[in-house]
Amino acid sequence: LSINQLEEARRALDAPLFADLAGDAQVSFEFFPPKTEKMEETLWSAVQTLEPLAPRFVSVTYGAGGSTRERTHATVARIQRETAIPAAAHLTCVEASRNEIREVAESYWVAGVRHIVALRGDPPVAGARFAPHPEGYASAAELVAGLKEIAPFEISVAAYPETHPEAANAQADLDNLKRKLDAGANRAITQFFFSPDAFFRFRDQAAAASIDAEIVPGILPVSNVAQTRKFAAMCGAAIPPWMDRLFEGLDDHPAARQLVAATISAELCRRLYAGGVRHFHFYTLNRAELSYAICHLLGLRPDANARVEAA
Ligand code: FAD
Secondary structure (H helix, E strand, O other), X not given: OOHHHHHHHHHHHHOOOHHHOOOOOEEEEEEOOOOOHHHHHHHHHHHHHHHHHOOOOEEXXXXXXXXXXXXXXXXXXXXXXXXXOOEEEEEEOOOOXXXXXXXXXXXXXXXXXXXXXXXXXXXXXXXXXXXXXXOOOOOHHHHHHHHHHHOOOEEEEEEOOOOOOOOOOHHHHHHHHHHHHHOOOOEEEEEEOOOHHHHHHHHHHHHHOOOOOEEEEEEOOOOOHHHHHHHHHHHOOOOOHHHHHHHOOOOOOHHHHHHHHHHHHHHHHHHHHHOOOOEEXXXXXXXXXXXXXXXXXXXXXXXXXXXXXXX
């Protein structure tokens, strides 16, 4: 056993039972902009279900190559207007000039949006190599610096516990994260992962690289392994063999799949909590129930004020 494995085993033994969690965790939720009216209803019902948990913020993704520019804006602006949750807009610099980015960022500022999740993004054609727009930003670090010149946004950036697929190596990827934070980002949100040890190792390496900003784990509650495998292949996340074993034979049992999915993510969160994590970012895929169940197990309960307002 390596030191890391021993450390991980110790943390697992030390992990408090769900019943003993103090309820002091904070959460944020990520959504994608809906394409149809039906999807809009689903998203909105998810937002309303999760709002009473008083998330620190909710964020809305930006489609590849800026393809959802208007829809992302409309969704973020609606959340900002109609709920008490601070809304964060994802923004990428793929296929956009600096002027276009300025326009988008200024329209967010005018709409009262103060938080941007700043990303380089991926080319719209899957598998293509990123090439910066001739008048654009070449990386997320440059985008962060550009946004800071436009307005004093709060900025989150991406981090990769299992290393971004284009990075020369893990250290180069950490150096890049440090550049983004030094350029003015406030926190990092990680790509999804399934091994708590991968997160802890990354957090230790970040600390050794003098990164002291908050690193928030991105939690993907998985109920569809095939779909997750596709995402994982694109972003360099590992799907552990036990994941397949746990979902084996459940194709015709959707309810059991949901229970298994909640158990896996809740267990991951419990271990992370034991390792000191107090902010969890959920990739909700616009569905509330799994994330809600995991938050409940983490000890979160609807905020009394939010309940009164809803009534
Ligand atoms: P960067 O930080 O610029 O890094 C990209 C790669 O280039 C890395 O390998 C990095 O190590 C390397 N690199 C950068 N600068 C240098 C340099 N100077 N020298 C050497 N190497 C360098 N995508 C979307 O399209 N829309 C979204 O809404 C979206 N939301 C996301 C949210 C989160 C929390 C995460 C984790 C990812 C999200 N993504 C999204 C995916 C993201 O756009 C891709 O992972 C993309 O490939 C990299 O974006 P980045 O911001 O990490 O890029």
